[in-house]
Amino acid sequence: MLVVVCVKQVPDTTQVQIDPVTNTLIREGVPFIVNPYDTHAVEEGLRLKDRFGFKVVALSMGPPNAEATLRKALSLGVDRAILLSDRAFGGADTLATSKVLSAAIARLAKDEEVGVVICGKQTIDGDTAQVGPGIATRLHCSQLTLVDRVEDLDPSVRKIRVRRKLEGRHEEVEAPLPVLLTVVRELNRPRYPSVPMRLASEEAAVEVWDNKVLELDPNGIGLKGSPTWVSRIFSPERAKGEILGDGARDPEAAAEILISKMLEKDLLAL
């Protein structure tokens, strides 16, 4: 049985700044990282491998340099890494992305049964949380989102029971395999690559699948197959609040203004 883990290379958003003039993301020089939620997805895949001996395949759609993300997964112990890379896939929204990913998973399932697909709950660049459910829809399998604990998996009866982390409560649900999980960070603590594994992953082959392999209709994927268009990125206007004094140059004066303001509004008792 295969476990497929979907990973994405994302810009390190803590290092992304927004150009105050053009209101666009300054992407230059921003390093790429593995989407943090996906590191938990990989870990869970590896735990299933440790427990049941499943083979783990890491899947990523992206430009050729996204290979680094897959190598990281290889260094942690995934058995196979496949990069879905084709100019035709470029510019995709969540719909087009989930089409490509689900086609790749279906393609894998031709050779060996795919029991579990694991995705991070969302990516930190797009923040839509739509791709995981989109894949499940296209694979016609159950989707269990926001998983923070895998309670039980029984391959003999082909069932999985997980706990979902919802607002203010938890929910325990069960589903038949195959299943797609999207996972939150509380699920597990990712492992760290050993040096021998890192070195091995540097030499390991990352398979690249383009659209010749997937044979998807070019009009249904990439930019052409994406109904969502980003028209503008901007920082929200500050609705409330004001900057008091110049804290960087004269912190004492700024503190004084702050205190007098707070006294004025009766927020401080003297």
Place this chain on the structure above:
Amino acid sequence: MIPHYTLFTPLLIASLAFFGWSVYRRFSLLALGQPEQRLDRPFDRLKEMLLYAFAQMRVVKKPFGFNHLVIFWSFLILMLANGEFMVSGVIPSLNFGLLPEGVHRALLLAFDIVSLLTLVAIAVSVGRRLFVRPSYLDTAYVKGISADAFLILSFIALLMVAYFGMHGGLIAQGNDPAAAAMPVSSFVAGMLPSDPATLSAIFGFFWWLHALVLLAFLCFLPHSKHMHILTAIPNCYLASLEWPNTQPREKFAKGEVYGVGRVDRFSWKDLLDTYSCTECGRCQAACPATATGKPLNPRQIVHAIKTNLLENGLAIKEGKAPTVPLIGPEGEGTNTEDAIWSCTTCGACLQACPVLIEQMPKIIKMRRHLVENEARFPEELLNLFENMEQRSNPWGIAPAERSKWVSTMQVKTFEKGETEYLLYVGCAGSFDSRAKQVTVALATVLNAAGVSWGILGKDEKCCGDSLRRLGNEYLFDKMARENVELFRERGVTKVITLCPHCLTTLKNDYRQFGLELEVVHQSELVAKLLADGKLNLPRKELGLGKISYHDPCYLGRHNGIYDAPREVVAKATGSAVQELPRHRENSFCCGAGGGRMWMEEFTGERVNHARVEEALAENPDTICVACPYCMTMMEDGLKDKGAGQVRVRDVVEVVAEGLRPL
């Protein structure tokens, strides 16, 4: 005249054979260790050996050490007497009587006096172990070692008693022409009966006592901690000449193993170290982890490695798997992971060991195994490692924020030819809000003295200190190579560091990467600026009150910088700092070194609490430090102890304060 030598000869041969076989067995196990160059620079090594083995510089640092010095030198002198005893026991005509009369008498006089001194020293040793036993002689793990010590002490005492009995007997019989050269033996002779038959029996008894104790000693020696008699002197010769004791680089390639997970992965010198330990407990007494109830005891680490080698040595020699794990659950011959992670790498053990055993580097080697081969480490470190790899700082803050502290002043970017010094701010000085104040203070002082300096700004990267001490050599190696390349590219040759950890890494560790920089710690440079009259401090009344100075381990012990920070404070305030009970090379760690800054302390007392309590007992108004980690640990410790009124200042902040116009 020598009785029963027909019986003595086979006994001697058997004992020597047993001794030789035992020593060979132990020494042959050293060959299992990895190669390490320790035979270079013979003259420097000879000097170390003379200073530490023969003059026992470290031994005599504790009051009872003098006692050991007496025993050591007596032992050397009496080796001649015992050598003669054994030779003439086999061939009676071969003895010191063959030497010129004067030499012979001088030797007898020396033996006589030295034997008495030894007897006194042994009595003192026994008294110490019985009545004024220091706590560091005990450990929770090492059992029965004191029995060992008492056995050896009684062997030596018996040897001396037998020596006097034997010679007293001879003299009393009136047939020793050299009696005048042996005042102590003559005194003993005076107490003996005059009956010749009894005297002959007395002589015979003590001769055999001497013979049997000597042979028993010989047989016992290689099987006890007293093996150090054979190994301590060579151990001092073979000691590391590198100070600070920097970890060696590793080669990263397929098929390599990293660090030490099995006893034969240690170097042969590491293994020899364990034979040289006589369990004196000084490392244990100096160790901040041990002192605060952590599972680490440097003496136990050394002992466990020795036990492990003796247990597994034969199996490993035969190519079989070891039966006792080197790292694993608590047990004889095994180090626990908790112990290995408790080390602050403060170097107090290295400083304390009388025979220059290198405890801390062994711990780092085992950390390397855990991190690099096993990827197993305390969970707090995962974030640290990821942050270092992704954002080149321990907190994972965006590198673009490195130069945020600059917002309050004009700071140049380092340009070769334009600026003399690179101010390597370091991660704490760039991101930690308290340390940033120190950075600003330093920048102000440098500007006031007219120093030409610049920074790398957002291009600066972490030096990797914590990674190296934590055993993540793979990542450290990568970061060090990047930094070395960056420094070369920018033409950096002279560096000022704010932090002693950056100092040691840039100055000592990067040398292994082919980069020789002139690196100064800010306190050294500021001390020089003050001495050269480059800084005019209008303000002398700083309101800091009584100032104590805490020596940061990586500034003091690791880099020998003790005076500069003290001079800085003295010049800026007009009075010398008040010394803490443990200061300079005996300073007690703040608890943050060796990557412990990024880890929790789950067991025992917090190291910073112990240090703060020690400081508070001196009633300081201000504690001065010269390291951002010490700053954090001291401030936190003071808050926890409800002593928030005591200020913590970096030494350069004291100077910056003095710069403010009146």
